[in-house]
Ligand SMILES: Nc1nc2c(c(=O)[nH]1)N(C=O)[C@@H](CNc1ccc(C(=O)N[C@@H](CCC(=O)O)C(=O)O)cc1)CN2
């Protein structure tokens with residue numbers, strides 16, 4: 420009951436303040452035990468089998484989880500022969516790009532990222548981008564870490580309808596909220612993959 424009340428409150432907070440929602444969700448994520456995180460990792464891999472674009476994709480950008488993010492590490496991508504990871508090149512200029520994941524190091528936040536000499540991928544060379552998130556809604560709105568790295572990195576997709584990567588948000592089911600306010604710079608997700616379901620945005624099936 421208490422849990423339900425808290426959940427309802429969260430959904431209201433969401434409408435007024437992304438900052439508070441972000442803090443709540445990040446706390447909830449970090450509070451998961453390692454057993455729960457491992458189970459969620461197995462569950463999301465299972466659900467990902469319904470995501471056909473992932474099975475066929477040859478170039479995929481994913482992320483190396485930190486801060487309680489749901490790990491995509493066990494998701495099967497049988498046709499992927501080029502794997503990319505994000506790297507923040509300039510924190511103050513909010514510059515993030517995707518680079519080949521073949522050689523990696525750990526950065527100042529403890530996130531595994533490609534080394535400086537790794538080849539870069541332009542956004543349109545990618546088939547699927549697995550996007551980490553702090554909160555999401557079923558309309559494809561996403562709340563991230565709050566630095567605008569993904570929104571800026573993906574902004575070229577704003578007016579591009581064809582030949583664009585599929586943007587698949589990945590998060591725990593409890594990171595869903597009723598409705599997030601869409602900001603002018605936000606790039607919407609095409610789908611969301613959780614440990615419980617694969618949600619196709621705009622599909623009545625989801
Ligand atoms: N797994 C994963 N990798 C990712 C991202 C992500 O969200 N998830 N990013 C998506 O953006 C980029 C990293 N973005 C980050 C944004 C904020 C903070 C962070 O911890 N900020 C501190 C305060 C900043 C500081 O002074 O270091 C904080 O929020 O407490 C870390 C990474 C690139 N790689």
Ligand SMILES: Nc1ncnc2c1ncn2[C@@H]1O[C@H](COP(=O)(O)OP(=O)(O)OP(=O)(O)O)[C@@H](O)[C@H]1O
Nearest residue numbers: 561562563564565566567568569570571574602604
């Ligand atoms: N394409 C853009 N051009 C200029 N500024 C942007 C752009 N995208 C985001 N920003 C700025 O970045 C800041 C953070 O945006 P927002 O709160 O939407 O981040 P987020 O979605 O939580 O983070 P991220 O995109 O890194 O996952 C905002 O203040 C916004 O002004």
